[in-house]
Each structure stands twice: as C-alpha cells, then as structure tokens.
Amino acid sequence: MRGLAPWLGISVVTFVLHGLPTPLAGQQEPSSPRVLAFYSTNGEGDHTDFALQAVPFFQDAARRAGIRFEATTRWDDLNPGNLARCRAIMWLNDSARSQSQRAAFREYMEHGGAWLGFHFAGYTDSGTHWPWYVDFLGGSEYSGNNWPPLPAMLVVDDPKSPITRHLPHRYLAPANEWYSWMPNPRLNSHVKVLLSLDPSNFPLGLKDTIQSGDVPVVWTNTRYRMIYMNMGHGDRIFDDKFQNRMFEDSLDWLVSRR
Numbered sequence: 001m002r003g004l005a006p007w008l009g010i011s012v013v014t015f016v017l018h019g020l021p022t023p024l025a026g027q028q029e030p031s032s033p034r035v036l037a038f039y040s041t042n043g044e045g046d047h048t049d050f051a052l053q054a055v056p057f058f059q060d061a062a063r064r065a066g067i068r069f070e071a072t073t074r075w076d077d078l079n080p081g082n083l084a085r086c087r088a089i090m091w092l093n094d095s096a097r098s099q100s101q102r103a104a105f106r107e108y109m110e111h112g113g114a115w116l117g118f119h120f121a122g123y124t125d126s127g128t129h130w131p132w133y134v135d136f137l138g139g140s141e142y143s144g145n146n147w148p149p150l151p152a153m154l155v156v157d158d159p160k161s162p163i164t165r166h167l168p169h170r171y172l173a174p175a176n177e178w179y180s181w182m183p184n185p186r187l188n189s190h191v192k193v194l195l196s197l198d199p200s201n202f203p204l205g206l207k208d209t210i211q212s213g214d215v216p217v218v219w220t221n222t223r224y225r226m227i228y229m230n231m232g233h234g235d236r237i238f239d240d241k242f243q244n245r246m247f248e249d250s251l252d253w254l255v256s257r258r
C-alpha cells in the first residue's frame, strides 16, 4: 500500500485546489470590503452613548452584508497605510484633530475614499481651523441646536436616493439634538439634501429652540462619496426601524461602487 500514498496525496491536493468552491465564498473572506469606524469616549456622554450603540449596530449590519467592520478609538489609525485598506470609514462622534490625521483623511477622500459622518463629526466653529473640511461638508458650519433632545418629524427631500429610498415620505425620528447650519448647505450647488426637518416641528426645543427655516439633516456633497447625518446624540437613535434601514442602506452605498 505504501506505493499508492504519493499518488493519493497528489490526487487529494489537486482536488482541493481545483475541485471545490472557495471555502469562504460569500462570507467574510479577506477580500471583503473593510469599513473602519472611528469614535471617541472622552467627549460628551450622549455622544459616547450613541457610538457605543452604533458599533454593534453596524457590526451586525456589516456581517449580514458580507462587509468587514471594525471600530477604533485610535484616531492615529487615520494614516495613509491604514486608509488604503479601507473601502469606507465612519466618524461616529468626533472628527480628525491632528494635522497628520487631517492630511490623511483629505488624501483619502480626494482619491476615492468613502465616508459617513454622524452628528458631532460635522460640528465646526471658529476654533476648528480646517477650511477644507468645512468645504467638504458643503460649506456649512454649526449655528445652533435644540435642547433638550427631542424626536422630530423629518421629511425626505430625495426619495430616489439609495440612502432614503426605503423611508416613508415623512417619519418621526427618535430623540436627537438637532443642529441648525450657517449657511444652509442646500445653497451649495454640489450638495444634495436627502432629509430635512419638517416645518411642523418649529419651534423645536424648550431651553434652546430652532425657531424656523430650512434645516437639512442628511445630505451628501456630490463631489465626494460622503454622507453627513445629523443623528447621533443619546441612546434612542436606533429605536426606529425606518431610520435603521437608512443607516444600513448607507453602509451598502458607501462600499458599493455604484
């Protein structure tokens, strides 16, 4: 029998190499798109609460979509070598602070990167000193918010977008601290507003109020593969199934090349 062993061995190897489908086909093999979410735990508690819910939410959504999802609080992972291996990144509750992080992010976004930013990630003011990022967001800066956090009726501006197509035309979004913007991002010809506050909300807030006006909530700057969503304050954000579907659809759009 000893004489048969080499022949048998070659035969088995040949069969394994050529006769079987890829063992991990359709699952999370190394070539699955990789999405890396950045967040901070040393900021406002309500923003941390959101991030700590967002990580398992997107982990779960990613697993179902065959996407490799990772999350980190190490913002220095925003570097060219690491970003080159990311199909998309998320900023759950903060933004890049150091010059090297900012330079790596800009390079990434200007060369085909994809980004989803929530709530405080889009906060900029006179102390931010990053004009490129303000422009990237559509030229708008934070100008105020309601307080306390409240649910708000949102209206879909573009029902055909892959981000919003599963949303009802209007829905009551879970409690959030909603930001207003100056100037209105809708004035930027590169910006496509996807969701905004319905005027029936106004005045929105008790201590601090948003009185009136056109207040975009979700939009994209069409010069980049990016979405900004103002949701992201507190632990109620994932309470609405329609909104959750929008988050999942956004993840799909980020990693797709459509």
Ligand code: ZN
Pocket: 044, 046, 047, 119, 120, 177, 232, 233
């Ligand atoms: Zn907030």
